[in-house]
Amino acid sequence: MKTTTVKGLIIKETKVGEGNKIFTVLTEEMGKIQVSAAGVRSFKSKISGACSLFCYSKFIISKGKSMYNVSSADCIYNFFTLRNDFEKLSYATYFCDLTGSVMVEQQDNSVLKLLLNTLYYLEKHDNYSVIKPVFELRLMTMCGFAPLISSCNNCGEKDEITYFSADDGVVYCSKCSPRTNMNHDTYNAIFYILYCDDNKIFSFNASGEVLSQLNILSENYVAAQTGNRLKSLDYLKNNFQII
C-alpha cells in the first residue's frame, strides 16, 4: 500500500469504538486532513504518545476509504506544558478549534506556522488579551477573511478612521460613520497585527483601553464572518476574564 510521510499538529481528537481515535491534523504538506488511528488508546500502542491532542508529529499515513490511516507516528514536539495550566489549555483548545472551523481543506502551511508560533508563545507568556486577538485576526486574514482597513470604505479617507464594521470587514472615518468603536491607537494596533512580519506578531505594546477595544472587535469580526459560535470560546469566556 502506498504510504506518505507528513508532519502535522493534531488540532482535534475524537474517541471511536473500543480503542481507536480519529484526528484532525494540520499538516505542512496537505493542509487539514482527517486521519484514523487504530488501537491507539491501548496501553500497548507504540504511537499513542505521538497521537495526542496538541502533538506536533511525523506521521506515516495511507489513504483509506473515507480518510487516511496512520501506521506510524513520532512526536517532534509536544505542547505538554499547556496541559498543566487550565487557562492556557482553554486558549489552546479554542485556537485549534477556530483553526479547524475556518480553514478549508488543502491550504498552504502558513496557518500551521501561525498556530505553532502561537502555541509556543502561549507556553511562555500569559498576556492573553494580546495573544487572542492577534491569533484571531491573523488566522482570519490567512483563511481568506482579511478585513479591508487601509482607508474609509465610503470616502477613501486614510485619517480619522474610527469605526470598524465587523459585519462587512471594512472601516469608516469619523465623517462617514456616526458610530465609533475604536480610537487611533486601536486602529494602528489592528494595522500592525494584519501587516507585520510573522515573527513579530506579538511584539507590540498597547494600553488597557486599546486591548479592550481590540478584543471586542476581533471577536465580533470572527463571529460575523464565520457565522458560528464555538463552544470552546464560550467555555473560555465563562471561566476566565480575558481583559
Ligand SMILES: [Zn+2]
Ligand atoms: Zn469616510
